[in-house]
Amino acid sequence: MHNQTRPIHPLPTQERQSSVDLALHIRRTTVEMTSRANASHIASCFSVIDILAVLYSQVLVFDPKQPRWRDRDRFILSKGHACAALYAVLAEYGFFPKEWLATYYLDGSHLAGHATHKGVPGIEVSTGALGHGLPLATGMALAGKRDERTHRVFCILSDGECDEGSNWEAALFAPHHRLDNLTVIIDYNKIQSLGWVKDVINLDPLADKWRAFGWAAREVDGHDHAALEALLTGVPFEAGRPSCIVAHTTKGKGVSFMENNLQYHYTPPRGDELARALAELGVK
Amino acid sequence: MRNAFFNAVFALAREDERIVLMTGDLGFRIVEGFMAERPKQFLNAGIAEQNMMSMAAGMALEGKIVFAYSIANFPTLRCLEQVRNDVCYHGARVAIFCSGGGFTYGAMGVTHHVTEDLAVTRAMPGLTVIAPGDPIEAGCVPAAIVAHDGPFYVRLGKAGEPNIHAGPIEFRRGRAITVREGDDVSLIATGSMLLVATRAADRLKADGINARVLSMHTVKPLDLDAVEAAAAETSVILTLEEHSVIGGLGAAVAEYLSERPGAGPRFKRFGVPSAFASEIGSQEHLLAHFGLTEAAVAETAKQMLAS
Numbered sequence: 001m002h003n004q005t006r007p008i009h010p011l012p013t014q015e016r017q018s019s020v021d022l023a024l025h026i027r028r029t030t031v032e033m034t035s036r037a038n039a040s041h042i043a044s045c046f047s048v049i050d051i052l053a054v055l056y057s058q059v060l061v062f063d064p065k066q067p068r069w070r071d072r073d074r075f076i077l078s079k080g081h082a083c084a085a086l087y088a089v090l091a092e093y094g095f096f097p098k099e100w101l102a103t104y105y106l107d108g109s110h111l112a113g114h115a116t117h118k119g120v121p122g123i124e125v126s127t128g129a130l131g132h133g134l135p136l137a138t139g140m141a142l143a144g145k146r147d148e149r150t151h152r153v154f155c156i157l158s159d160g161e162c163d164e165g166s167n168w169e170a171a172l173f174a175p176h177h178r179l180d181n182l183t184v185i186i187d188y189n190k191i192q193s194l195g196w197v198k199d200v201i202n203l204d205p206l207a208d209k210w211r212a213f214g215w216a217a218r219e220v221d222g223h224d225h226a227a228l229e230a231l232l233t234g235v236p237f238e239a240g241r242p243s244c245i246v247a248h249t250t251k252g253k254g255v256s257f258m259e260n261n262l263q264y265h266y267t268p269p270r271g272d273e274l275a276r277a278l279a280e281l282g283v284k
Numbered sequence: 285m286r287n288a289f290f291n292a293v294f295a296l297a298r299e300d301e302r303i304v305l306m307t308g309d310l311g312f313r314i315v316e317g318f319m320a321e322r323p324k325q326f327l328n329a330g331i332a333e334q335n336m337m338s339m340a341a342g343m344a345l346e347g348k349i350v351f352a353y354s355i356a357n358f359p360t361l362r363c364l365e366q367v368r369n370d371v372c373y374h375g376a377r378v379a380i381f382c383s384g385g386g387f388t389y390g391a392m393g394v395t396h397h398v399t400e401d402l403a404v405t406r407a408m409p410g411l412t413v414i415a416p417g418d419p420i421e422a423g424c425v426p427a428a429i430v431a432h433d434g435p436f437y438v439r440l441g442k443a444g445e446p447n448i449h450a451g452p453i454e455f456r457r458g459r460a461i462t463v464r465e466g467d468d469v470s471l472i473a474t475g476s477m478l479l480v481a482t483r484a485a486d487r488l489k490a491d492g493i494n495a496r497v498l499s500m501h502t503v504k505p506l507d508l509d510a511v512e513a514a515a516a517e518t519s520v521i522l523t524l525e526e527h528s529v530i531g532g533l534g535a536a537v538a539e540y541l542s543e544r545p546g547a548g549p550r551f552k553r554f555g556v557p558s559a560f561a562s563e564i565g566s567q568e569h570l571l572a573h574f575g576l577t578e579a580a581v582a583e584t585a586k587q588m589l590a591s
Contacts (some may be wrong), residue, residue, distance in 0.1 A: 117374065125345070129369055135335040136370055139342020146324050147346070166366075171337030 019225045020091065020187050023053035027254050028281050029088040029101060031181035034268040039113055043252035045085035047189040047222070048156060051247055054228040055091050055154060063095040067121035074140050076124050078133020079187060080115035086123070087111050095122035095199035103237050116212035121173065131164025132186055138170045139241075152235070156185045160192030163201050168213075170241035175214025180236035184242040187222065189251040189261060198200075208245075210244040222247030285328035285416060285440045287314065288423035293351050294318050296426050297325050301462035303430070304343060307335050308354035328330045335382070337363040340463055341370035344377045349430060354590045357399035360437065364404060371435045372408045378436075385415060385439035386526030387561070387570040397570075398439075402474075403531020406439040412457060413504040415439040417478030417527075418448040421501050424455030428541045441476050447523045448478055450501075459501045460510035466494035469585045470521045470549075474500045476534045477524035477554070480571075482579035488585060495585065496526055506536045514549070515541060519587045521549045522581060526571065531556035550588045554581060 015024075023100045027050050034042040056062075060073045062278035077086050091098045096110070103109035108120050114128025127133045137155040144151060153243055157167065174182055188206060190197050197203055207217040220227050228247070232276030235243040251265070254279045258269065288463050290311075297303040297318070305472040306327045307315060318324045329336035333354060340350040346404055348551040350361055359380045360367065371378045382398070405413045412434060424439060429436050453461055463478065464485045473481035478499050485495035496518055515548055521541070523534035534553030541548050564572055571577065 124457055125342075126369065129365055130337055131334070132366065132370055135338030135366070136342040136345075138335065139339030139344075140346055142327070142339065143343040143346035145347055166334035166338065167334035169330075172329065172340070173332070173335055173339070239591075 015056055018058045019050075021051040021104075022044040022057050022089070023050050023225070024264065024281060025051060025092065025190055026085055028090045028278065029283070030084045031106040031240065031255070031269065031274065031277050033084045033088065033101055035056075035270060035274045036102065037140045038270075039084065039105040039268060040266050042083070042268045043258055043261065044079065044082045044158070044189075044254045046255065046258065047080065047084050047249040047251045048082050048187045050223045050249075050253070051075055051156065051187065051227060052085055052089050053184055054225055054232060056093060058229045060153065060154065061094075062122075063124070063131040063183060067095060071149070071151050072123050074137065074153040076127065076137045076153070076155045077115050077135040078127050078130070079156055080133070081113070081126030081127075081162055083111075083113070083115035086115060087120070090120075090122040096120065130158070130161040134167050134242045135170040136172050136214050137182060137184070138179065139171040141174065142177060144181055145177070145179060151179050151185065154183045154185065158192075159186060159188045159190065159203060159206075160200070162186065162203055162206070170185055171213045171215070173244040178237070178240045180240055183232075183245065184234045185245045185247055187249050188246050189249040191251045191260065191265070193265065195262065207246045209243065210246070214241060215244040216241040216245065217244040219246045219248065222249035285419050285422035287442050288419040289381065289425060289438070289440055292423045292426040296430055297322060300349070300430065301325065302347060302349045304348045304350045305354045306336060306340055306350055308333050308352075308358055317377065323411045331360045333363040333431060334366050337378075338370045339367035340378045341374055341376040345359065345374060349379070350428075350477045351379045351381060351426070353381055354395055354400070356382055356389065358382070360405060367405070367407055367411075372410050375410060375433075376435055377433065379426075379438060380436065381438040381440060382479065383440045383442055385441055387567040388476075389440045390565055390567040393564070394560045396494050399528045400527070400531070401437070401439060402488065402503050402525065402527045402533065404533070406531060410434055411501065411504070412436045414457070414502050415475030416501045417473065417475060417499040419445060420447050420449045420453055421455060421461070421499065424453065428455060428457045439475055440489070445476065447477065448482055455501070458505045459508055459548065461501065461506040462496065463499050464495060464497035466496035466549075467517055468494045468519070469589060470496045470498065470518040471524060471581065471585070472498045472500050472511070472514065472521060472537060472538040473524040474503055476526050478577065480578050480581060481524050484581035484585065487578060487582040491533055491586065493586065493589065500533055503533050503536060508540055511537055512544070513539050515544065519549050520585060522554055522556045522585060523552075524576070526576065527555050528558055528560055529553045537547070538578050550585060550587065550591070552563045554584075568576045
């Protein structure tokens with residue numbers, strides 16, 4: 001039974017993995033999940049996996065035995081299409097059996113192709129329709145503030161998702177209400193569904209946009225674990241302001257032929273490609 | 285209706301700190317007192333209904349019971365995906381309520397009419413859909429919301445409608461209220477059309493026809509027992525709503541009657557055709573334009589009884 005004392009970390013020290021090890025493991029697991037199911041969005045998973053690994057291994061406060069524990073940090077993957085990676089992380093921490101991962105996206109599975117909360121411990125809310133996660137997180141953060149609670153709310157957006165106006169409604173609201181318990185991380189891999197972000201609807205200068213809305217914004221290499229950890233353990237950057245981290249990432253990061261290749265937004269590596277991908281990820 | 289509903293929310297909120305009143309920058313001269321009295325239970329979300337609805341869901345998932353207010357289309361059609369995904373799919377305790385149902389803001393123009401809200405909200409899994417028929421019913425709805433663990437949509441008119449019920453009522457979610465007893469024809473009304481139904485019943489009474497009037501304040505879940513009784517005990521059923529004939533109360537009753545075994549009653553929906561108002565005018569003017577009057581209802585009932 002948890003008391004009011006907030007643990008500094010969810011797992012005892014001896015159970016902590018290094019975020020780098022965790023990220024490598026999750027990349028292997030995720031590519032196997034999506035290839036088995038012939039499911040989309042493996043490249044979207046690979047761009048965000050380092051952020052997820054640092055968050056879960058070093059930052060978020062949670063208890064897999066009590067997924068709805070009131071003092072947990074709330075985490076919302078607004079880019080719900082990258083849920084395979086999140087499911088893999090949650091299974092690794094014991095929120096649900098690892099056997100579930102092998103059923104991802106298949107008939108009768110617990111695990112849908114967009115983050116789905118029903119029956120899946122650890123998934124805070126269902127996402128996938130873009131532009132919902134940050135407004136949901138904002139409501140949670142506001143409730144936490146009003147109830148004078150100390151847990152925090154983290155939300156990951158995709159870059160293409162920043163086209164959705166609802167995000168900017170929340171971006172206006174959160175600083176006005178001084179929600180410094182809220183952190184948004186943008187997985188800025190520069191590629192969206194039909195091409196380069198700069199060619200579809202340019203977002204630059206992205207961090208400046210959030211600053212102009214009143215957020216304390218920082219930029220980081222989204223694959224640099226030490227830099228990510230330093231930033232994510234340092235929120236809020238300014239008291240009274242929500243935090244924004246623009247994480248510069250590479251779509252498909254970790255497998256050479258998938259990097260910056262839009263094809264892998266839609267199809268997973270198959271056959272020989274899968275073997276090559278796993279080999280690059282160190283699987284013999 | 286609007287004031288009765290708000291006053292009931294204020295009273296409940298004083299006793300229950302879970303309750304949050306959220307508004308999309310509307311409620312001038314209604315909400316100010318509550319805002320000053322209970323700032324932690326009040327939120328002006330600004331003119332941003334998508335964010336408002338998702339935030340309402342987020343707050344509800346943290347244990348709040350959120351009453352989210354705006355006008356007509358804005359908290360429904362504008363942010364329907366947020367209603368579906370964030371409120372309904374998560375079973376969030378959000379009660380969306382609006383003023384301006386139907387043609388309430390008639391002369392404001394078509395952008396401020398809402399004649400599709402009951403249809404789209406009725407299609408949302410788990411969402412209770414209520415359109416109270418008078419201020420007495422409206423004042424009962426907030427307590428019914430707090431008593432039920434699930435999301436709601438409540439359509440109100442404006443301020444100043446007359447009371448139809450003579451005194452206190454027993455208001456239950458999903459249970460129609462019999463306003464007039466009668467065995468010749470059934471007039472099943474929701475929302476503002478309850479007044480038209482009772483007046484039509486008075487006209488029919490003068491002609492010796494006994495009309496049963498049901499206030500079907502809850503459009504979903506529909507009170508099938510009351511519809512079945514009307515079908516079994518009266519030979520004509522008319523539904524009345526200030527809403528499109530597609531998807532609302534009339535459609536819900538028609539769906540039941542069409543799948544009911546055996547011979548059924550003669551049936552007609554009074555509502556708005558699938559058309560935008562082609563005239564400028566008040567609520568009364570537009571209702572008359574679309575034939576939603578007590579005279580038309582009474583005349584149609586007589587003709588159907590005689591045919």
